Amino acid sequence: MKNDSIEIKKFNGEIETFNAEKLKTSLRRSKASESEIDEIVEQIMPTLYDGMPSKEIYKKAFSLLKKHNRTSASKYSLKRAILDLGPTGYPFEQLVSALLKHHGYSTQVGIIMQGECITHEVDVLAEKDGNTYTVECKFHADPKAVSNVKVPLYINSRFLDIQKCWNNDSKKASHLKQGWLVTNTRFSTDAIDYAKCVGLHLLSWDYPKNNGIKQNVDKFALYPITTLTTLTKNEKHLLIKYNVILTKELYKDSHLLDKIGISTLRKEKVLNEIKKLCDL
Numbered sequence: 001m002k003n004d005s006i007e008i009k010k011f012n013g014e015i016e017t018f019n020a021e022k023l024k025t026s027l028r029r030s031k032a033s034e035s036e037i038d039e040i041v042e043q044i045m046p047t048l049y050d051g052m053p054s055k056e057i058y059k060k061a062f063s064l065l066k067k068h069n070r071t072s073a074s075k076y077s078l079k080r081a082i083l084d085l086g087p088t089g090y091p092f093e094q095l096v097s098a099l100l101k102h103h104g105y106s107t108q109v110g111i112i113m114q115g116e117c118i119t120h121e122v123d124v125l126a127e128k129d130g131n132t133y134t135v136e137c138k139f140h141a142d143p144k145a146v147s148n149v150k151v152p153l154y155i156n157s158r159f160l161d162i163q164k165c166w167n168n169d170s171k172k173a174s175h176l177k178q179g180w181l182v183t184n185t186r187f188s189t190d191a192i193d194y195a196k197c198v199g200l201h202l203l204s205w206d207y208p209k210n211n212g213i214k215q216n217v218d219k220f221a222l223y224p225i226t227t228l229t230t231l232t233k234n235e236k237h238l239l240i241k242y243n244v245i246l247t248k249e250l251y252k253d254s255h256l257l258d259k260i261g262i263s264t265l266r267k268e269k270v271l272n273e274i275k276k277l278c279d280l
Helices: 020-028 034-047 054-068 070-076 078-083 090-102 150-167 189-198 213-220 233-241 247-252 255-259 264-278
Strands: 007-009 015-017 106-114 119-128 131-138 175-183 201-203
Touching: 007 054, 020 034, 020 054, 020 070, 034 054, 054 070, 070 078, 070 264, 078 213, 090 106, 090 119, 090 131, 090 213, 106 150, 119 150, 131 150, 150 175, 150 189, 189 201, 247 264, 255 264
Parallel strands: 131 175, 175 201
Antiparallel strands: 007 015, 106 119, 119 131
């Protein structure tokens, strides 16, 4: 069977014809060189088979890319790395908070706020230019998960309850302007349409177009430690327990690598990978 007629199974279960150019495009986003990309695709092509899961193609591409360019491999694995921040949503909330700080907001994570009817726990509270924003983070460990319209409906009702109480309080120095909803996967079309209608700001892996989580993480080099290829999965989880979420945080607090038993030689490799990844 020719490669141009091989059917592959996507993450969401849909079937599509394999497209080598699509694979090259995804590899280009990792900033790998054209020669590296061509070599990787050339090695993957003979291994393709009808019904092959796209997840398997990704694993092969990642493994080959890691041999050529660890920095590009880290960037290529970003979506998977964010999924690996789980099982709780707290590390993802920390990532979202860091992203907002790079956009000029001051932030607080895990805040209890009084609404007109009940109290609410808000994942991230952000403030900028005299306006305050409640940010709810919907973390999914399943890459196929989609936040449907029920999620923004619920989040917006919470926001309105908090907004009534906040903006009627003369002691508040800022105006509670807008609610945000952030997910690491994607939103359904109905969810996006509803959010636009009520003024709820949405942010997902690839929404808004060209300004989603991926573009923001790349722009500000806010790579989670789960992107690192020089650490094991267990070592990453140990660091998360120490509340280290971003590679830049680990570079600053590198003594934590000693604390989890990383040798001097490996520590140097980890820090070098961070330097190249974040252009430090």
